[in-house]
Amino acid sequence: MRPSLSSRLKVLSDSPMKIIASLLGPAGANVIRLHAGEPSLPPPLELVDQVVDDLRRPESYAYTPVTGLPELREALAEDLRADGIDATPDEVAITSSGTTSIFGVLSAILDPGDEVILTDPTFMMYRPVIEYLGARARWVRSPPEEGFQPDVEAIKEAIGERTKAIVVVDPDNPTGRLMRPEASRALAEVAQDKGVYLLVDEAYRRIVYEGSYQSPQRYAPDNVVGLGSFSKDPGVPGLRVGYVYGPKELVEAYAELNGHMVFGASNASQLFVLRYLRWRGREAFIRSVVEEYRRRRDAAVSAARRHLPSAKFMVPQGSMYLYLDLSPLVSDSERFAAELASRHGVTVMPGTAFGPSGRTFVRVTFVSQQPDRLEEGVRRIGAALS
Numbered sequence: 001m002r003p004s005l006s007s008r009l010k011v012l013s014d015s016p017m018k019i020i021a022s023l024l025g026p027a028g029a030n031v032i033r034l035h036a037g038e039p040s041l042p043p044p045l046e047l048v049d050q051v052v053d054d055l056r057r058p059e060s061y062a063y064t065p066v067t068g069l070p071e072l073r074e075a076l077a078e079d080l081r082a083d084g085i086d087a088t089p090d091e092v093a094i095t096s097s098g099t100t101s102i103f104g105v106l107s108a109i110l111d112p113g114d115e116v117i118l119t120d121p122t123f124m125m126y127r128p129v130i131e132y133l134g135a136r137a138r139w140v141r142s143p144p145e146e147g148f149q150p151d152v153e154a155i156k157e158a159i160g161e162r163t164k165a166i167v168v169v170d171p172d173n174p175t176g177r178l179m180r181p182e183a184s185r186a187l188a189e190v191a192q193d194k195g196v197y198l199l200v201d202e203a204y205r206r207i208v209y210e211g212s213y214q215s216p217q218r219y220a221p222d223n224v225v226g227l228g229s230f231s232k233d234p235g236v237p238g239l240r241v242g243y244v245y246g247p248k249e250l251v252e253a254y255a256e257l258n259g260h261m262v263f264g265a266s267n268a269s270q271l272f273v274l275r276y277l278r279w280r281g282r283e284a285f286i287r288s289v290v291e292e293y294r295r296r297r298d299a300a301v302s303a304a305r306r307h308l309p310s311a312k313f314m315v316p317q318g319s320m321y322l323y324l325d326l327s328p329l330v331s332d333s334e335r336f337a338a339e340l341a342s343r344h345g346v347t348v349m350p351g352t353a354f355g356p357s358g359r360t361f362v363r364v365t366f367v368s369q370q371p372d373r374l375e376e377g378v379r380r381i382g383a384a385l386s
Contacts, residue, residue, distance in 0.1 A: 011131045032377035034364045035337075035347040037173060037320050039235040041292060041367075044276070044285055051272045060271060064264035066255045068094025068243075072270050075277040076243055083205070085215045085226065087245040093254055094273075096265040098203050098229030098242035101254075103129050104261065105225060105244060108253040109164050109197060110135045117158050117166045119150050121323070121354035121361070123173045123201060138163070139356055144325065147314055148177040152186040159190070165197040166190070171204040171213065174354050174363040175323045176316020178211050188219035196223065197250075203229040203242075204319040206286050209294045211317055222247055230273050232320075233286050239269040293320065299371035300364065300378065307382035320367040323351070327360035329385045336384070337362060344380040 054060050067073065073089040080087045095101045102125055110116070112134030118126055120139040127137045140155050142148045150168055159166075168187065170179040191198035198216060205213040205228065217224040225246035231237035244254055258264070276282060300322055301315055312325040330336045333350035341347045349365075351358025364381075366374055 008132050008134075012128050031341075031345045031347070032373055032380070033347045033368060034366075034374075034377050035349045036368060037365055038237055038368055039232060039289075039320075040369070041235050041289055043235045043272075044279065044281065046281075047272060047275050047279060050275055051268065054271045055268060060267055062267060064094075064267050064270060066093075066259040066264050067251070068092075068265060069267075069270045069274065072274045072277075075274055077245075079277050080226075080245060083213070083215065085217050085245065086221060087217075087226075091248050091251055092243060092245045093251050093258070094265050094270060095242040095244055095254075095258065096262045097240040098201075098227060098231065099125055100240075100258075100262065101227040101229075101242045101244045102126065102201075104254045104257045105199065105227065105246075105250070106130060106133060106135075106165075107257055108250060113162055114164045115160060115162045116164060117155055118355070119155075119168055120357050121148075121174055121351065122167060123169050124349075124353040126167055135164075136162075141357060142175075142177075144312070144314070148172060148175040148323075149180055149183050150187060152183055152190060155187065156190050156194070159194045159196060163194070163196050165199050167199045167201065169201040169203075171208060171316075171318025173201075173204065173319050174321050174349070174351070174361075175314060176319045176321050177314065178208060178213065178317035181214050184214055184216040185219050188216035188224055191223040192220040197246075198224045199227060200224060201227045203227070204232055206233040207290060207293065207320065208318040209290065209297060209316070213318070217245075225250060230276070233289060234273070234276050235289070236269075236272065239266065239272060241265050241269045241273050293367050296366045296369070296371060296374060297322075300366035300374045303375045303378035304364075307379045308385070310385075320365055322364045322366060323361055324364060325361050326385065330360050330362070333359055333362055340381065340384050344384050346377045346380045346384075348381070 072094055073092045077087050077089045077092050106129050110133045114135040115138050116130050118137050118139055119142045130137045138158055140158050142150055229242040313322055333352050337348050337350040349363040351361025
Protein backbone atom coordinates (compact mmCIF):
# COMPACT_ATOMS: atom_id res chain seq x y z
CA MET A 1 0.00 0.00 0.00
CA ARG A 2 1.31 3.42 -0.94
CA PRO A 3 1.90 5.72 2.10
CA SER A 4 -0.47 8.67 2.28
CA LEU A 5 0.74 12.24 2.12
CA SER A 6 0.43 14.57 5.08
CA SER A 7 -3.05 16.00 5.58
CA ARG A 8 -1.40 19.36 6.24
CA LEU A 9 -0.46 19.62 2.57
CA LYS A 10 -4.10 20.33 1.76
CA VAL A 11 -3.65 23.75 3.33
CA LEU A 12 -0.90 24.50 0.83
CA SER A 13 -2.68 22.95 -2.16
CA ASP A 14 -5.67 25.22 -1.46
CA SER A 15 -3.41 28.27 -1.19
CA PRO A 16 -3.19 31.23 -3.60
CA MET A 17 -0.45 29.41 -5.53
CA LYS A 18 -3.26 27.28 -6.96
CA ILE A 19 -5.00 30.47 -8.10
CA ILE A 20 -1.82 31.60 -9.85
CA ALA A 21 -1.46 28.26 -11.61
CA SER A 22 -5.03 28.49 -12.87
CA LEU A 23 -4.24 31.83 -14.53
CA LEU A 24 -1.17 30.63 -16.39
CA GLY A 25 -2.63 29.38 -19.61
CA PRO A 26 -0.75 29.20 -22.92
CA ALA A 27 1.71 32.07 -23.32
CA GLY A 28 1.30 34.34 -26.33
CA ALA A 29 1.94 37.86 -27.53
CA ASN A 30 -1.71 38.70 -27.09
CA VAL A 31 -1.78 37.72 -23.39
CA ILE A 32 -1.00 40.64 -21.07
CA ARG A 33 0.29 39.31 -17.77
CA LEU A 34 -0.45 41.71 -14.93
CA HIS A 35 -0.61 39.18 -12.08
CA ALA A 36 2.98 38.55 -10.99
CA GLY A 37 5.07 40.84 -8.78
CA GLU A 38 8.14 40.30 -10.93
CA PRO A 39 10.55 43.09 -11.92
CA SER A 40 11.06 43.56 -15.63
CA LEU A 41 14.22 45.68 -15.68
CA PRO A 42 17.59 43.91 -16.01
CA PRO A 43 20.11 43.90 -13.16
CA PRO A 44 23.29 45.99 -13.45
CA LEU A 45 25.21 44.30 -16.23
CA GLU A 46 28.63 45.33 -14.92
CA LEU A 47 27.90 43.33 -11.77
CA VAL A 48 26.81 40.36 -13.86
CA ASP A 49 30.19 40.45 -15.62
CA GLN A 50 31.98 40.52 -12.25
CA VAL A 51 30.01 37.55 -10.95
CA VAL A 52 30.87 35.62 -14.11
CA ASP A 53 34.50 36.15 -13.13
CA ASP A 54 33.68 34.97 -9.59
CA LEU A 55 32.31 31.75 -11.03
CA ARG A 56 35.72 30.90 -12.45
CA ARG A 57 37.01 30.46 -8.88
CA PRO A 58 36.50 27.01 -7.29
CA GLU A 59 35.57 28.52 -3.92
CA SER A 60 32.42 29.98 -5.50
CA TYR A 61 30.92 26.48 -5.52
CA ALA A 62 31.50 25.65 -1.86
CA TYR A 63 28.84 25.36 0.81
CA THR A 64 28.18 28.58 2.70
CA PRO A 65 27.42 29.00 6.43
CA VAL A 66 23.75 28.50 7.28
CA THR A 67 23.49 32.18 8.21
CA GLY A 68 25.16 33.35 4.99
CA LEU A 69 28.58 34.55 3.90
CA PRO A 70 30.13 36.57 6.78
CA GLU A 71 31.13 39.42 4.47
CA LEU A 72 27.57 39.62 3.08
CA ARG A 73 26.06 39.71 6.58
CA GLU A 74 28.43 42.57 7.41
CA ALA A 75 27.51 44.45 4.23
CA LEU A 76 23.80 43.94 4.88
CA ALA A 77 24.10 45.11 8.48
CA GLU A 78 25.83 48.26 7.22
CA ASP A 79 23.07 48.82 4.67
CA LEU A 80 20.35 48.36 7.30
CA ARG A 81 22.08 50.78 9.67
CA ALA A 82 22.16 53.37 6.87
CA ASP A 83 18.36 53.07 6.82
CA GLY A 84 18.08 53.57 10.58
CA ILE A 85 17.84 49.85 11.45
CA ASP A 86 20.19 48.97 14.30
CA ALA A 87 21.35 45.46 13.40
CA THR A 88 24.73 43.78 13.86
CA PRO A 89 25.98 40.93 11.65
CA ASP A 90 25.04 38.50 14.46
CA GLU A 91 21.44 39.73 14.20
CA VAL A 92 21.26 39.10 10.44
CA ALA A 93 20.85 35.90 8.45
CA ILE A 94 20.94 35.47 4.67
CA THR A 95 18.12 33.29 3.35
CA SER A 96 17.39 31.51 0.10
CA SER A 97 14.47 33.89 -0.73
CA GLY A 98 11.99 36.08 1.05
CA THR A 99 9.47 33.24 1.14
CA THR A 100 12.02 31.02 2.89
CA SER A 101 12.36 33.79 5.47
CA ILE A 102 8.60 33.71 6.04
CA PHE A 103 8.44 29.93 6.43
CA GLY A 104 11.50 29.75 8.65
CA VAL A 105 10.63 32.58 11.03
CA LEU A 106 7.03 31.40 11.48
CA SER A 107 8.29 27.86 12.08
CA ALA A 108 10.64 29.16 14.75
CA ILE A 109 8.01 31.06 16.74
CA LEU A 110 4.73 29.14 16.30
CA ASP A 111 3.31 26.15 18.13
CA PRO A 112 0.03 24.46 17.16
CA GLY A 113 -2.88 26.51 18.46
CA ASP A 114 -1.01 29.83 18.39
CA GLU A 115 -2.38 32.88 16.57
CA VAL A 116 -0.89 35.42 14.20
CA ILE A 117 -2.61 38.70 13.43
CA LEU A 118 -2.74 39.52 9.72
CA THR A 119 -3.90 42.79 8.27
CA ASP A 120 -6.65 42.36 5.69
CA PRO A 121 -5.43 42.57 2.94
CA THR A 122 -1.86 41.30 3.11
CA PHE A 123 0.70 39.28 1.11
CA MET A 124 -0.78 35.92 0.18
CA MET A 125 1.99 33.64 1.51
CA TYR A 126 1.39 34.18 5.24
CA ARG A 127 -1.98 32.53 5.86
CA PRO A 128 -1.16 29.14 4.24
CA VAL A 129 2.12 28.81 6.16
CA ILE A 130 0.48 29.78 9.47
CA GLU A 131 -2.25 27.18 8.97
CA TYR A 132 0.21 24.53 7.78
CA LEU A 133 2.06 24.94 11.07
CA GLY A 134 -1.16 24.31 12.99
CA ALA A 135 -1.66 27.91 14.03
CA ARG A 136 -4.49 30.30 13.21
CA ALA A 137 -4.57 33.52 11.21
CA ARG A 138 -6.63 36.25 12.83
CA TRP A 139 -7.62 38.96 10.35
CA VAL A 140 -7.92 42.67 11.18
CA ARG A 141 -9.27 44.91 8.44
CA SER A 142 -7.14 47.80 7.18
CA PRO A 143 -9.81 50.31 6.08
CA PRO A 144 -9.60 51.43 2.42
CA GLU A 145 -11.05 54.79 3.41
CA GLU A 146 -7.98 55.27 5.66
CA GLY A 147 -5.58 54.42 2.85
CA PHE A 148 -5.22 50.82 4.07
CA GLN A 149 -3.25 52.02 7.12
CA PRO A 150 -3.19 49.36 9.86
CA ASP A 151 -5.91 49.84 12.45
CA VAL A 152 -3.64 49.88 15.48
CA GLU A 153 -6.43 49.92 18.07
CA ALA A 154 -8.24 47.01 16.42
CA ILE A 155 -4.96 45.05 16.25
CA LYS A 156 -4.33 45.75 19.93
CA GLU A 157 -7.81 44.50 20.84
CA ALA A 158 -7.33 41.34 18.74
CA ILE A 159 -4.24 40.22 20.66
CA GLY A 160 -5.05 37.24 22.89
CA GLU A 161 -3.26 34.75 25.10
CA ARG A 162 -2.13 32.63 22.12
CA THR A 163 -1.04 35.54 19.91
CA LYS A 164 2.63 35.21 18.94
CA ALA A 165 3.01 37.79 16.21
CA ILE A 166 1.58 40.64 14.16
CA VAL A 167 2.46 40.78 10.46
CA VAL A 168 2.62 43.96 8.35
CA VAL A 169 3.99 44.48 4.84
CA ASP A 170 5.58 47.89 4.25
CA PRO A 171 5.47 49.17 1.55
CA ASP A 172 2.42 47.02 1.13
CA ASN A 173 1.59 44.18 -1.20
CA PRO A 174 -1.13 44.34 -2.58
CA THR A 175 -2.20 47.95 -1.87
CA GLY A 176 0.99 49.98 -2.33
CA ARG A 177 0.39 51.68 1.02
CA LEU A 178 3.37 53.15 2.87
CA MET A 179 2.83 52.99 6.62
CA ARG A 180 2.66 56.35 8.39
CA PRO A 181 5.50 56.86 10.91
CA GLU A 182 3.04 57.23 13.78
CA ALA A 183 1.37 53.91 12.88
CA SER A 184 4.75 52.20 12.59
CA ARG A 185 5.78 53.40 16.04
CA ALA A 186 2.40 52.56 17.58
CA LEU A 187 2.53 48.98 16.27
CA ALA A 188 6.05 48.53 17.65
CA GLU A 189 4.93 49.79 21.04
CA VAL A 190 1.90 47.47 21.02
CA ALA A 191 4.15 44.51 20.21
CA GLN A 192 6.51 45.45 23.03
CA ASP A 193 3.73 46.03 25.57
CA LYS A 194 1.97 42.75 24.71
CA GLY A 195 5.14 40.66 24.43
CA VAL A 196 4.60 39.55 20.80
CA TYR A 197 6.71 39.79 17.67
CA LEU A 198 6.04 42.39 14.99
CA LEU A 199 7.07 40.82 11.67
CA VAL A 200 7.72 43.51 9.07
CA ASP A 201 7.89 42.30 5.47
CA GLU A 202 10.03 44.97 3.82
CA ALA A 203 10.65 43.37 0.42
CA TYR A 204 9.84 46.71 -1.24
CA ARG A 205 11.66 49.05 1.13
CA ARG A 206 13.66 50.59 -1.74
CA ILE A 207 10.71 50.76 -4.19
CA VAL A 208 9.12 53.95 -2.85
CA TYR A 209 7.67 56.75 -4.99
CA GLU A 210 6.55 59.29 -2.41
CA GLY A 211 7.87 59.45 1.15
CA SER A 212 10.38 57.01 2.60
CA TYR A 213 10.31 53.67 4.38
CA GLN A 214 10.94 53.85 8.12
CA SER A 215 11.38 50.60 10.01
CA PRO A 216 9.65 50.29 13.41
CA GLN A 217 12.69 48.35 14.65
CA ARG A 218 14.15 51.44 16.35
CA TYR A 219 11.17 51.56 18.73
CA ALA A 220 11.18 47.92 19.87
CA PRO A 221 14.39 46.12 18.82
CA ASP A 222 13.60 43.06 20.96
CA ASN A 223 10.21 42.56 19.29
CA VAL A 224 10.60 43.63 15.65
CA VAL A 225 11.74 41.11 13.03
CA GLY A 226 12.51 42.25 9.48
CA LEU A 227 11.96 39.98 6.49
CA GLY A 228 13.51 41.11 3.21
CA SER A 229 14.28 40.10 -0.32
CA PHE A 230 16.78 40.95 -3.04
CA SER A 231 14.31 40.06 -5.76
CA LYS A 232 12.89 43.56 -6.26
CA ASP A 233 15.28 46.52 -6.59
CA PRO A 234 18.24 44.64 -8.14
CA GLY A 235 15.77 42.72 -10.33
CA VAL A 236 17.08 39.19 -9.70
CA PRO A 237 14.13 37.14 -8.37
CA GLY A 238 15.51 33.97 -9.92
CA LEU A 239 18.69 34.13 -7.83
CA ARG A 240 16.56 33.51 -4.69
CA VAL A 241 18.22 35.51 -1.93
CA GLY A 242 16.56 37.17 1.05
CA TYR A 243 17.33 38.06 4.64
CA VAL A 244 16.08 38.10 8.22
CA TYR A 245 17.09 40.46 10.99
CA GLY A 246 15.95 40.63 14.57
CA PRO A 247 16.80 39.50 18.11
CA LYS A 248 19.90 37.31 18.10
CA GLU A 249 18.14 34.29 19.65
CA LEU A 250 15.52 34.31 16.89
CA VAL A 251 18.14 34.59 14.15
CA GLU A 252 20.00 31.66 15.71
CA ALA A 253 16.78 29.63 15.84
CA TYR A 254 16.16 30.45 12.19
CA ALA A 255 19.69 29.27 11.37
CA GLU A 256 19.01 25.91 13.06
CA LEU A 257 15.93 25.43 10.87
CA ASN A 258 17.71 26.67 7.77
CA GLY A 259 20.40 24.06 8.27
CA HIS A 260 17.75 21.37 7.89
CA MET A 261 15.76 23.03 5.08
CA VAL A 262 18.34 24.28 2.55
CA PHE A 263 21.59 24.52 4.56
CA GLY A 264 22.60 27.82 2.96
CA ALA A 265 21.65 30.16 0.13
CA SER A 266 23.43 29.80 -3.20
CA ASN A 267 27.07 30.87 -3.01
CA ALA A 268 27.01 32.53 -6.43
CA SER A 269 23.76 34.35 -5.66
CA GLN A 270 25.22 35.69 -2.42
CA LEU A 271 28.30 36.92 -4.27
CA PHE A 272 26.07 38.89 -6.64
CA VAL A 273 24.20 40.50 -3.73
CA LEU A 274 27.49 41.28 -1.96
CA ARG A 275 28.75 43.09 -5.03
CA TYR A 276 25.40 44.87 -5.37
CA LEU A 277 25.44 46.18 -1.79
CA ARG A 278 29.02 47.44 -2.16
CA TRP A 279 28.59 48.84 -5.67
CA ARG A 280 29.22 52.59 -5.92
CA GLY A 281 26.58 52.94 -8.58
CA ARG A 282 23.85 51.30 -6.51
CA GLU A 283 21.95 54.40 -5.35
CA ALA A 284 21.90 55.88 -8.86
CA PHE A 285 20.71 52.52 -10.21
CA ILE A 286 17.89 52.33 -7.66
CA ARG A 287 16.82 55.89 -8.49
CA SER A 288 16.63 54.97 -12.18
CA VAL A 289 14.56 51.85 -11.39
CA VAL A 290 12.16 53.80 -9.17
CA GLU A 291 11.78 56.54 -11.80
CA GLU A 292 10.90 53.99 -14.48
CA TYR A 293 8.44 52.19 -12.23
CA ARG A 294 6.90 55.53 -11.25
CA ARG A 295 6.38 56.25 -14.97
CA ARG A 296 4.61 52.92 -15.36
CA ARG A 297 2.60 53.46 -12.17
CA ASP A 298 1.38 56.80 -13.46
CA ALA A 299 0.46 55.20 -16.80
CA ALA A 300 -1.54 52.49 -15.01
CA VAL A 301 -3.30 55.06 -12.80
CA SER A 302 -4.22 57.18 -15.83
CA ALA A 303 -5.50 54.12 -17.68
CA ALA A 304 -7.59 53.06 -14.68
CA ARG A 305 -9.17 56.49 -14.44
CA ARG A 306 -10.01 56.39 -18.15
CA HIS A 307 -11.21 52.83 -18.58
CA LEU A 308 -12.43 51.95 -15.06
CA PRO A 309 -14.31 55.08 -14.00
CA SER A 310 -16.27 53.27 -11.30
CA ALA A 311 -13.24 51.55 -9.76
CA LYS A 312 -12.00 52.73 -6.37
CA PHE A 313 -8.27 52.61 -5.66
CA MET A 314 -5.41 54.37 -3.92
CA VAL A 315 -2.44 55.73 -5.87
CA PRO A 316 0.35 53.48 -4.54
CA GLN A 317 3.19 55.17 -2.67
CA GLY A 318 5.45 52.13 -3.00
CA SER A 319 5.77 48.53 -4.23
CA MET A 320 4.47 47.46 -7.65
CA TYR A 321 0.67 47.21 -7.59
CA LEU A 322 -2.71 48.83 -8.06
CA TYR A 323 -5.38 47.30 -5.83
CA LEU A 324 -8.69 47.92 -7.57
CA ASP A 325 -12.10 47.72 -5.93
CA LEU A 326 -14.47 46.81 -8.77
CA SER A 327 -17.68 46.69 -6.74
CA PRO A 328 -20.56 46.57 -7.42
CA LEU A 329 -19.71 45.08 -10.84
CA VAL A 330 -17.55 42.30 -9.33
CA SER A 331 -18.57 40.20 -6.35
CA ASP A 332 -16.42 37.09 -7.02
CA SER A 333 -12.89 38.18 -7.86
CA GLU A 334 -11.61 34.64 -8.50
CA ARG A 335 -14.30 33.99 -11.09
CA PHE A 336 -13.74 37.41 -12.66
CA ALA A 337 -9.96 36.84 -12.86
CA ALA A 338 -10.50 33.44 -14.51
CA GLU A 339 -12.90 34.88 -17.09
CA LEU A 340 -10.63 37.87 -17.71
CA ALA A 341 -7.75 35.51 -18.48
CA SER A 342 -9.68 33.08 -20.67
CA ARG A 343 -11.85 35.55 -22.60
CA HIS A 344 -9.83 38.76 -22.67
CA GLY A 345 -6.21 37.62 -22.43
CA VAL A 346 -5.31 39.55 -19.25
CA THR A 347 -4.11 37.95 -16.02
CA VAL A 348 -4.61 39.68 -12.65
CA MET A 349 -4.58 38.39 -9.09
CA PRO A 350 -7.99 38.11 -7.41
CA GLY A 351 -8.30 39.99 -4.15
CA THR A 352 -9.33 36.84 -2.27
CA ALA A 353 -5.66 35.80 -2.40
CA PHE A 354 -4.90 38.62 0.04
CA GLY A 355 -7.65 38.31 2.61
CA PRO A 356 -11.36 37.81 3.33
CA SER A 357 -12.29 41.32 2.18
CA GLY A 358 -10.95 40.79 -1.35
CA ARG A 359 -14.09 39.47 -3.09
CA THR A 360 -14.54 42.70 -5.07
CA PHE A 361 -10.82 43.52 -5.56
CA VAL A 362 -8.16 42.59 -8.10
CA ARG A 363 -4.43 43.33 -7.97
CA VAL A 364 -2.75 44.68 -11.10
CA THR A 365 1.05 44.69 -11.41
CA PHE A 366 2.31 47.76 -13.24
CA VAL A 367 6.08 47.07 -13.37
CA SER A 368 5.94 44.08 -15.71
CA GLN A 369 4.78 45.88 -18.86
CA GLN A 370 5.52 49.01 -20.86
CA PRO A 371 2.93 51.84 -20.63
CA ASP A 372 1.26 50.95 -23.95
CA ARG A 373 0.71 47.36 -22.79
CA LEU A 374 -0.55 48.58 -19.42
CA GLU A 375 -3.04 50.82 -21.24
CA GLU A 376 -4.28 47.92 -23.34
CA GLY A 377 -4.49 45.57 -20.36
CA VAL A 378 -6.55 48.02 -18.31
CA ARG A 379 -8.73 48.75 -21.35
CA ARG A 380 -9.49 45.02 -21.59
CA ILE A 381 -10.44 44.94 -17.91
CA GLY A 382 -12.89 47.76 -18.62
CA ALA A 383 -14.27 45.87 -21.60
CA ALA A 384 -14.78 42.77 -19.44
CA LEU A 385 -16.65 44.82 -16.86
CA SER A 386 -18.91 46.42 -19.46
